[in-house]
Amino acid sequence: MGDDSEWLKLPVDQKCEHKLWKARLSGYEEALKIFQKIKDEKSPEWSKFLGLIKKFVTDSNAVVQLKGLEAALVYVENAHVAGKTTGEVVSGVVSKVFNQPKAKAKELGIEICLMYIEIEKGEAVQEELLKGLDNKNPKIIVACVETLRKALSEFGSKIILLKPIIKVLPKLFESREKAVRDEAKLIAVEIYRWIRDALRPPLQNINSVQLKELEEEWVKLPTSAPRPTRFLRSQQELEAKLEQQQSAGGDAEGGGDDGDEVPQIDAYELLEAVEILSKLPKDFYDKIEAKKWQERKEALEAVEVLVKNPKLEAGDYADLVKALKKVVGKDTNVMLVALAAKCLTGLAVGLRKKFGQYAGHVVPTILEKFKEKKPQVVQALQEAIDAIFLTTTLQNISEDVLAVMDNKNPTIKQQTSLFIARSFRHCTASTLPKSLLKPFCAALLKHINDSAPEVRDAAFEALGTALKVVGEKAVNPFLADVDKLKLDKIKECSEKVELIHGKKAGLAADKKEFKPLPGRTAASGAAGDKDTKDISAPKPGPLKKAPAAKAGGPLKKGKPAALGGTGNTGTKNKKGLETKEIVEPELSIEVCEEKASAVLPPTCIQLLDSSNWKERLACMEEFQKAVELMDRTEMPCQALVRMLAKKPGWKETNFQVMQMKLHIVALIAQKGNFSKTSAQIVLDGLVDKIGDVKCGNNAKEAMTAIAEACMLPWTAEQVVSMAFSQKNPKNQSETLNWLSNAIKEFGFSGLNVKAFISNVKTALAATNPAVRTAAITLLGVMYLYVGPSLRMFFEDEKPALLSQIDAEFEKMQGQSPPAPTRGISKHSTSGTDEGEDGDEPDDGSNDVVDLLPRTEISDKITSELVSKIGDKNWKIRKEGLDEVAGIINEAKFIQPNIGELPTALKGRLNDSNKILVQQTLNILQQLAVAMGPNIKQHVKNLGIPIITVLGDSKNNVRAAALATVNAWAEQTGMKEWLEGEDLSEELKKENPFLRQELLGWLAEKLPTLRSTPTDLILCVPHLYSCLEDRNGDVRKKAQDALPFFMMHLGYEKMAKATGKLKPTSKDQVLAMLEKAKANMPAKPAPLAKATSKPMGGSAPAKFQPASAPAEDSISSSAEPKPDPKKAKAPGLSSKAKSAQGKKVPSKTSLKEDEDKSGPIFIVVPNGKEQRMKDEKGLKVLKWNFTTPRDEYIEQLKTQMSSCVAKWLQDEMFHSDFQHHNKALAVMVDHLESEKEGVIGCLDLILKWLTLRFFDTNTSVLMKALEYLKLLFTLLSEEEYHLTESEASSFIPYLVVKVGEPKDVIRKDVRAILNRMCLVYPASKMFPFIMEGTKSKNSKQRAECLEELGCLVESYGMNVCQPTPGKALKEIAVHIGDRDNAVRNAALNTIVTVYNVHGDQVFKLIGNLSEKDMSMLEERIKRSAKRPSAAPIKQVEEKPQRAQNISSNANMLRKGPAEDMSSKLNQARSMSGHPEAAQMVRREFQLDLDEIENDNGTVRCEMPELVQHKLDDIFEPVLIPEPKIRAVSPHFDDMHSNTASTINFIISQVASGDINTSIQALTQIDEVLRQEDKAEAMSGHIDQFLIATFMQLRLIYNTHMADEKLEKDEIIKLYSCIIGNMISLFQIESLAREASTGVLKDLMHGLITLMLDSRIEDLEEGQQVIRSVNLLVVKVLEKSDQTNILSALLVLLQDSLLATASSPKFSELVMKCLWRMVRLLPDTINSINLDRILLDIHIFMKVFPKEKLKQCKSEFPIRTLKTLLHTLCKLKGPKILDHLTMIDNKNESELEAHLCRMMKHSMDQTGSKSDKETEKGASRIDEKSSKAKVNDFLAEIFKKIGSKENTKEGLAELYEYKKKYSDADIEPFLKNSSQFFQSYVERGLRVIEMEREGKGRISTSTGISPQMEVTCVPTPTSTVSSIGNTNGEEVGPSVYLERLKILRQRCGLDNTKQDDRPPLTSLLSKPAVPTVASSTDMLHSKLSQLRESREQHQHSDLDSNQTHSSGTVTSSSSTANIDDLKKRLERIKSSRK
DSSP states (O other), X not given: OOSGGGGGGSOHHHHHTOSSHXXXXXXXXXXXXXXXXXXXXXXXXXXXXXXTHHHHHSOSSHHHHHHHHHHHHHHHHHXXXXXXXXXXXXXXXXXXXXXXXXXXXXXXXXXXXXXXXXXXXXXHHXXXXXXXXXXXXXXXXXXXXXXXXXXXXXXXXTTSOHHXXXXXXXXXXXXXXXXXXXXXXXXXXXXXXXXXXXXXXXXXXXXXXXXXXXXXXXXXXXXXOOOOSSOOGGGHHHHHHHXXXXXXXXXXXXXXXTTOOOOOOOHHHHSOOBOOGGGSOTTHHHHTTOSSHHHHHHHHHHHHHHHTSSSBOOOXXXXXXXXXXXXXXXXXXXXXXXXXXHHHHHHHHHHGGGGHHHHHHHHHHHHHHTTOOOHHHHHHHHHHHHHHHTTSOHHHHHHHHHHHHTOSOHHHHHHHHHHHHHXXXXXXXXXXXXXXXXXXXXXXXXXXXXXXXXXXXXXXXXXXXXXXXXXXXXXXXXXXXXXXXXXXXXXXXXXHOOOTTTTOGGGGGTTTTTTTHHHXXXXXXXXXXXXXXXXXXXXOHHHHHOGGGGGTTTTTTOOHHHHHSOOOOHHHIIIIIGGGOOOOOOOOHHHHHHHHHHHSOHHHHHHTXXXXXXXXXXXXXXHHHHHHXXXXXXXXXXXXXXXXXXTTGGGOOOHHHHHHHHHHHHHHHHHSOOOHHHHHHHHHHHHHHTTOTTTHHHHHHHHHHHHHHHOHHHHHHHHHHHHHHSOOHHHHHHHHHHHHHHHHHHOSTTOOHHHHHHHHHHHHTOSOHHHHHHXXXXXXXXXXXHOGGGGGXXXXXXXXXXXXXXXHHHHHTTOOOOOOOSOOOTTOSOSOOTTGGGHHHHHHHHHHHHHSOOBOOTTTSBHHHHHHHTOSSHHHHHHHHHHHHHHHHHHSSBOSOOTTHHHHHHHHHTOSSHHHHHHHHHHHHHHHHHHGGGGGGGIIIIIXXXXXXTTOSSHHHHHHHHXXXXXHHHHHOSHHHHSSSHHHHHHHSOOHHHHHHXXXXXXXXXXXXXXXXGGGGGGHHHHHHHHTOSSHHHHHHHHXXXXXXXXXXXXXXXXXXXXXXXXXXXXXXXXXXXXXXXXXOOOOOOHHHHHHHHHHTOOOTTHHHHHOOGGGGHHHHHSSSOOXXXXXXXXXXXXXXXXXXXXXXXXXXXXXXXXXXXXXXXXXXXXXXXXXXXXXXXXXXXXXXXXXXXXXXXXXXXXXXXXXXXXXXXXXXXXXXXXXXXXXXXXXXXXXXXXXXXXXXXXXXXXXHHHXXXXXXXXXXXXXXXXXXXXXXXXXXXXXXXXXXXXXXXXXXXXXXXXXXXXXXXXXXHHHHHHHTXXXXXXXXXXXXXXXXXXXXXXXXXXXXXXXHHHHHHHOGGGSSSOHHHHHHHHHHGGGOSSHHHHHHHHHHHHHHHXXXXXXXXXXXXXXOHXXXXXXXXHHHHHHHSTTHHHHHHHHHOHHHHHHHHOHHHHHHHSOHHHHHHHHHHHHHHOSOHHHHHTSOGGGOOOHHHHHHOOSOOGGGSOOOTTOOOGGGGSOOOOOOSSOOOOOHHHHHHXXXXXXXXXXXXXXXXXXXXXXXXXXXXXXXXXXXXXXHHGGGTTOHHHHHHHHHHHHHHIIIIITTOTTSOHHHHHHHHXXXXXXXXXXXXXXXXXXXXXXXXXXHHHHHHHHHXXXXXXXXXXXXXXXXXXXXXXXXXXXXXXXXXXXHHHHHHHHXXXXXXXXXXXXXXXXXXXXXXXXXXXXXXXGXXXXXXXXXXXXXXXXXXXXXXXHHHSSSSHHHHHHHHHHHHHHHHHGXXXXXXXXXXXXXXXXXXXXXXXXXXXXXXXXXXXXXXHHHTTOOOOOOTTSOHHHHHHHHHHHHHHHHSTTTHXXXXXXXXXXXXXXXXXXXXXXXXXXXXXXXXXXXXXXXXHHHHHHTTTOOOOXXXXXXXOOOOOOOOSSOOXXXXXXXXXXXXXXXXXXXXXXXXXXXXXXXXXXXXXXXXXXXXXXXXXXXXXXXXXXXXXXXXXXXHHOSTTOOOOOOOHHHHHHHHHHHHHHHHHHHHHHHHHHHHHHHHHO
16 A cells, blocks of 8 residues: 555554554544444444454554544443453553553543443453553552552442452552552552451551551541442442432431341361371370370370361271270270270261261260269260260160160169260250150160169159150150159159250241331330341341251240240340339338338238247248239339348348248249349349259249349349359359350340350369359350350360360250240230240340451451462461461451452462462361351452362362352352352353362252342353263262252243253253253242241141152151141251251251151152153163163162152162161061052162162172062062063163072072062063073073073963074074083073973074084983973972962963963964864954954944853763764864853953853853753863952952942852852862862952951841851862862962961961861872972971961961871871972971971881781882882783783782882883883773773872873774873864863763863863863874874873973963953953
């Protein structure tokens, strides 16, 4: 640009940047005009100049710069973006403008700075200005200081942070430049205007001349409070208001700020914990064991010094405590015992709750040491145990204490009772629940009858205390047997007790009545400004300090005085009362006599000075009567007391006269208008007598009465000064004691603390210990009102004394001052201000804080000191800090003016040396305590920097910072911290430590606030960013804090704030907000409301939810009526707790030592469903991990918080495993009683248990597994079904545990997996266990494979998921595993499948390697030869499962429905007979799935089968010629119809519709009553019985509970059922078909019915019960005896196991067993003894003798013994041969028992040979050697082989086989020809036919089904009946049905098996084969017939094998039936 004027064409912004000054000048001018024109502050124009403003102010040309400054000023004033330029512009102003010579430039610069402050950028401006103070140019410094001064003057100290300014002041005063010093002086004066004396301490070290000048200036300042004259933009409406107020002449802020809150501080929390363990002398542990007591003493003294530190750092003190405990318990030198006790006291005091873990070890030792008599030892021990008590809870040490209560030593008993009494004082109604009170009361009641009086008194005191704490209602039940005298004594003690948690009834009411007070007091005339202030600011003083209030103790029985009397606050005393104070001139003795004689009888006056004491006594009695009758107005008080003081006056020698005299003084003071003049006459005498043993109490009463009349402050001052002017120590100590009590009764207001303190110091120095003790007690009481600040007056006392004072203070810690009960004087003007007495403590404490002399320390904070603190050398910095600490310590209470100290300390907070940072934090804590509430003004300049320290990387520094912040917050309240942007700026910093600590702190503080400044919303964006922080802890803390932010800001605001987030983040945050919304606690209720109402005794119910967060509603769920005491608690609690500065888990602070008697699981409606939804919607983490991470644990904790009792949750998530054990024990205890709760929280319980699986501690694991076993048993009883999410979050972790190295754990896990199949479909379990086979742990693989085998064995092939093929292929892979156990398990599993499924297995497992295949084949072969190994093993291992198999009904009831239906479908589809399926006629084909899904009405389509004519079914069927040929198809149809019809009718028996059921029963009854037709029911018995007991269960559970149903209907239904059953059980052949499981459930149903009390109440109920009785007898007699006996044993076992079942139930089961025992002699031969003994064995295994003996009743053990005894008697020694089914018999308790019995009865038994030959069987003793058996069999086969003896041989073989059904004759047949084999079989059958006649097969000893003979008469051949165990399912079931009918016609019984479920055609579709053990055989034979004789395989007699597979399938098919019925029922009921 060559031409100079070319710049004219440029746009404005370019001109402003031009290098030519003219161009820039022109640019600035134009910019200025533009700026002035823009009206919209958000106009985009502003943004163009954003980067240029700095250039405007830093222009190098002075003229241009001026114009630039003008433009910049307008810009800053009007542009909304101006704030962004603050830093650079102000720094430009400081460096380039303030150094300009032109005054105009400087003015504009200052204006710009102030304008930035106005637009809310004060901090940035202040920072730049403070930087400017370091500039070398004095001009700049002066200008910066001036700017700061103007800013402060205009905006005030809230906006301008004084702390950093004060920090640099001393430095400014030291400046060489006079201008700087002068400016410093001006700003110091300005600062003083704002903060007054708080400025003195920081400036105390500046030059004395300067200080003097300052002082002179300060004096000139006006005293009125300064006000800001300029406001921030956001405050400008205030400005307008202010102007209005000023124009109205009002006072803007009415002293609002002066009344700053003075919260009480728990000094402990402010202290820095000291680490002492490392400081112990190196040889401490040696010395403490040394033989010389001096050495031990040295060691203890070293510890004593260390533990004097008031706060100790947590650590492992176990060894130290152990050493001290040993000294206390064992040391012979009592001095050392006392010293060790002191050390323990110090530890307990210093560690507080952290000492709790050692309390249990020490308490018994200390209590037992109370046998020492020496007072100093006893005192030390008392202090120790009291201090220890505060570290733990009464609950935790109760056992130890109760144990000592039985000690014989009276001193121990006495001291223990006293300790209990003292402990009770610390308790409240909720921390002293009945469960805890009961044992203590029991122990104490023993003591009140003790021979030693001191023991009795101590017990009375303890009981009295308990009475006071929990109220009569709670204690009276325990005192029922106490006689009246003792009861009165207890009550008397109770009245004397002063609770530590004082009955602070009035406290609640105070806030409520506050509002009108200021007005009232002002009206009363003498209202000074100060008084108004005292009341008008509601102070949370003691409130905050009083966790006492939290537990609701006070509200129990608010003292009547507190409720009804007239409250008078401190101020009121001063006004209302003193205006009316009785002023009375002193009268002469003559006048007095005159006045007295007017009101007293003349004899009375004459005898006053009689020399005879009796006359004087009589005179006093008259005097007393006269006074009692006098009217208040007529009573001449002064005259009367003068008369009393007349000779002998107070020198009266007779104590009775004296007592009367004192009593009269009290009366006069109470009844008359008693003046101070009168008081002065008597007080001297009273003080003189207060120490008297006999008259002391009367003197105290009189003093109290005078205090009430003349106000306590005056009386106390007089009394104390009189006492200390005397020499008598007894009087002094008693006076102090009286004063202690008086303060508690009257409250503290108006007392002159200083005067007392000087007297107390005198007392502390007294030689008499009683005086010292009394003084310390008085201090303790004062501490209640004054708080920790009291200690500061005594810090220069001797250490020993100080430690006593500290101990006393420690006792008082955490207690609230009791509400005053006296001083509610009759002079008071109004009697209406009820409940105000609660104000008094508040006032008191405030007065006290005002009374404390505050020292001005600003002069000590010299510039030297400040520069020391800022020195480069850290040692000098440390010296400086030490000095500061010294100054504050010395001053104790300081004024808020602390000069430059804040700035100096702030610099140290980011010191590179962390030790100094910590020291600074300690100083800041001290500062907070010393300055009290005035510390508020330093929050912004010093408090916020402390928060910054929370971001320090060192843990201990952060902890110290947190303690400091808490100490400050206690003094200032939270408002100061939350106002402005400071906090949000801190949160903005991306420092994870800072974020998590700060959020944690907020989460703790926010719930306690009732309201928060609006600025809290500024933190929300940063809170959201924390929710997504990389650091997990930050995220966690942010989530925790979320509900509390929401509590104050509301959901809407929070949700709105998500608008600025990214879409993904927004969704996540919104989800969290939703969750937080659910957990959002209620705001703390305003205290007045929360507590004043319950005091009246009628708390409205709505309180509960208002003040109680979710968890607190426990009380409401446990007790229907909300208890006012409880309702109030939460409101106070959070407040109270937070004050202690402890980290309180928000919300539930109340429940620290809470009542553990409520339910542990709270039923939250839809809680579980909501959790599932959250998990599905990914709102919470899915429970899926390899090891649990913290976030899972925290998530579970959060979820549990709403439905698990808080105390239990604390145990559950404790870091110590013992607490987990405790939690599990509690859960076991509550399992039965809280079924609903357990089921409601089941998902959480299971998740928590999975966490325990990851614990390394075995005891926890064992306990967890124990609990799980009980839990799943309960769930199956409750017929609960696990949900998918419960299963998936639990089973995989359980499966992992199956691989544990410990055997016992593996067994337990397997047992649990077993039980789980009852509540979760086995088919769904299968994949989880399959997953377990992929583990790296070989044990786990093996166990999982075994478990899979068991599943297949128990539930059939259908469990194999996804398909049997895939599952088996996966299992087969493991045959090649390198681990032997795994290989074996895989092979065994496949063999099991083979046994169930036959050769098809080979198809399913696919191709295996040759080696694997050969192993498998080998194993299958072996398994075929090894009889019954598998089933027996199974029975032994899993008694549980064995029962379930045998109990079809169990299966039915407990197998979840969906599993059954799926099984059914699979059974349908997999059944190998598709062609048979087609034969079922249409009306019997039910498409269940469709029906279930169809919601329309199906009534119309119900097939009308009920009308079937059953008669034609029974037409005789022509038996065809005996030729093998096809049977006619007509036969098939006909038969399938019969079976199906019966099936259908039976299915209707279980109908939910009573009529349908009755109709079906009628039809069945018809069939049963006709002998020729009854046979048709054969094969349907189990099915019918199942339907029947399901109907019984339905009636019991549903119909009986249904109000609408006519009870007659039910009776009718019962009659039908019972009638039917009786008919059935009269037909023996049918009765014997009932299987064990079904009989068990039938008996269960019948016994339950007999015990149903609801039936008895009905008219015909008795008849029903009689019928049931008859039926039960029939069932017992007619059923198969083995089955019924077995069923009863299993039932008895179950009923004894189930804690829920009534003892009556078990009793009836046993009665049935006894009846069976009576029948035994007749039935013994038809019983399968082996099986019964197996059942008894299992029973004894579950209930060993010891366990049985523990039963409440002796019945079970007697029943068992009787049964065994009878069996032994009947069977003799042979009984021992029947233990074949029991594995490892040697371990069996049964065998041992039998042997013992046999031994015993040997002598009495007759010859055994008779019995042996009873059946003429040549029986071989099983114990004879195998060789003998083989020889015997060989002999028999020889005979069969020879022509002559063949028949004889066959007969012997038949007998032999009959006896030994498990005998293996395979080897003898194997080598013979096919013909020989069939010959043998045929021969055996012929013999059987001959012997058995009608085919009844004896069931004497078989372990498994007998060989059944199927007779098909044919000329050529007989079909063998010996089953082929391949189990190939061939031959359609139609053949089977035919065969059955044929057998019936031939007179053969189809179903004579001895012990397993019978042959039943179980489904309405014959398509599903009815499989029982015999069917296998029939199938194989039929198929062999059909195919050809040649293919006949050699058969195997291993019937056990068959039997096991049969049983399994049978039970599942029965299950299918039942499921079918269930589904039909469901469909029907849904149609109704």
